[in-house]
Amino acid sequence: MAAVTELSFLLFALSNYIHAQEVIILRDEVDSYTFKLPENSTSCLISRCVGEEQLVLWNTSDLWSNSSSVPQHLKQRLVSSVKTSSYTILNLTHSDSGRYREECWTEGNVTHDNNFTITVCPSTDWSDITIDPTSVRLGGTVDLPCWGAADNLDIQWLKQDSRDDYETWRRVFWDKTTSVMDNVRGRYQVVTNTSTLRVSNVTATDFTAYSCLVMNQQQCVSSYPVGLVPQYEVIYRSVGETAVLPCSITDSTDEQPPRWTKPFSTDLGQLKQTDPSVDQNYSLVFSSLMLNHSGRYYCKAPNRVQHYYLFVCPKFGPPAVELFSEGEEVTLRCRDWGKGKGHVWFIKSNRTEGRIFSVWYDQSMSRVSWYRNNGTLVISNISVGDAGEYWCVVYDDDYGHYQCVSTERTVLVWL
Incomplete structure (x- = not known):
């Protein structure tokens, strides 16, 4: 019996190896x-x-x-x-x-x-389908949807073989239960009832294109591509502070170093001794921030990009203080929200160890509602973990520079 079990395991491993090595060309x-x-x-x-x-x-x-x-x-x-x-x-x-x-x-x-x-595969009429790239943070978990999946059909998930070659793919799943890729085994799973591809503990090599094939026996019924891209990050700093924007999308397969760019500006990839500069890890480093450093920054590698919004504001004055009890609903108001073209809220609390996160970016703020049309931030069923400092930054989007107009700070204190 042990010999039979061992043989079955070896055959399964060999089958996985063959499917993992297989190069697939997708065509309509x-x-x-x-x-x-x-x-x-x-x-x-x-x-x-x-x-x-x-x-x-x-x-x-x-x-x-x-x-x-x-x-x-x-x-x-x-x-x-x-x-x-x-x-x-x-x-x-x-x-x-x-x-x-x-x-x-x-x-x-x-x-x-x-x-x-x-x-x-049959040509897909994309006029009725809207597919936006799915974004996620490094180390996070994301579900990639498989449109058109049905319980009575087989599903195959493919991953783009090379970021420089849109033509070739490798199979991730061929039996819907076990990944055939050794380097992702355990991190990739197919959700049974939806056929979505769940990617856990996302790494830089996961940022690429995927395709879900709906199969009827050996014939492709439909194919639906989806891209996985790094989630953009929003960063707040004051004048004179330092800032480091990591470029974490690179991997060992890249032949050329990534480049830093800024809209309506020059290529930042060759900067050495100026502020900002690019360090040995390809991070963009600001040693002493100025107001004109505000804006969008992109770290670009072959067929993928990491996106930052940097807001640099003057030193803020004394904060307002709001008292709350557990379970209440608290409304924070951004009084200057109408002075610029937009505003964004930042959070600094004990549960983030003093780090500052944007409401856009902090996935743990599920009880927070941000109303852009009136400048309010509403926190429902508030708890002691919500205590901390909240910033509202009003900005003027001048050719993508996101110039800071004003900053308001509110401290929530638990009774």
């Missing part, structure tokens, strides 16, 4: 796909697996002859280019889906061997 129906073969090869074979059988589709040295093995319906949709050694299938259909292999020889030696899967 009526799209095309081009096989790009080495130009110096004597001959090449392109074959497709049907079940356990490998069928030779064509031999590039004998492509157009009457005895060619290329099926007639495929030959009619095939375009070749002698100059680039490329072969394109036009007007793809679901029957073109399957596992493919490219093999090329030069003087009897194999010089090219490539295996991949092409999955052809």
Whole structure:
């Protein structure tokens, strides 16, 4: 019995390994796909697996002859280019889906061997579907939706293979229960009743594109892509203070260092001795903040970006004091909210160890309602953990610089 169990485990592990290594090419129906073969090869074979059988589709040295093995319906949709050694299938259909292999020889030696899967899905009418990128903080948990999922159909989740290549994907789940990716096992789960992909303890390598394939047996019924991007962070500082904006979206696969940019400004990526400067960890460092440092900042790496809003305000005066008892509802008012083009609330409480968070960014403030049309912040069912300091920053969005107009501070004191 132990031997049977061990064999079953080894087969399961081998199956996971095969699926994890598999490169998948996603295409819509009526799209095309081009096989790009080495130009110096004597001959090449392109074959497709049907079940356990490998069928030779064509031999590039004998492509157009009457005895060619290329099926007639495929030959009619095939375009070749002698100059680039490329072969394109036009007007793809679901029957073109399957596992493919490219093999090329030069003087009897194999010089090219490539295996991949092409999955052809029906074209999606995006006019009725609004898909916005899903944002999350590093270390957080997020659910990526799978539109069109149904209980009686199979679901496959794919992850973009490379941030520089939108064409290739890797399968995350192929049996809906266990991730086939070793580096994410335990962090990726499919929620059974919704087929959403739950990503836990998010790392920089998770920020990429995903696609949910709704399958009927081996045929793709629909595909729905969704992007996972870093959640923007809103930061408050006073004049003369320091600030460090981390660039935490980089990983070991990046060949080029990230760049810092600011709208309507120059590229900040090459700054060395000026304020701000970029340190060895690619963080943007402000040693002594000034009012004109306010604005939006972007740390950009290939196909992903980290976004900051920095508000720099003058030193604030004495705070107002509000007393409260547990369970009450407290309304804080931003009296100067009409002086600028917008306002934002910041929170500094004991439960955040003195750190300052924006209401936009602090996910624990589920009992807080922010009314932008009248400058009020309402905290319901207040508790001792809500005690602390609250700032309302009124700003004027002048070409993306978010210039601070005024700051009001209120201290909530628990009775």
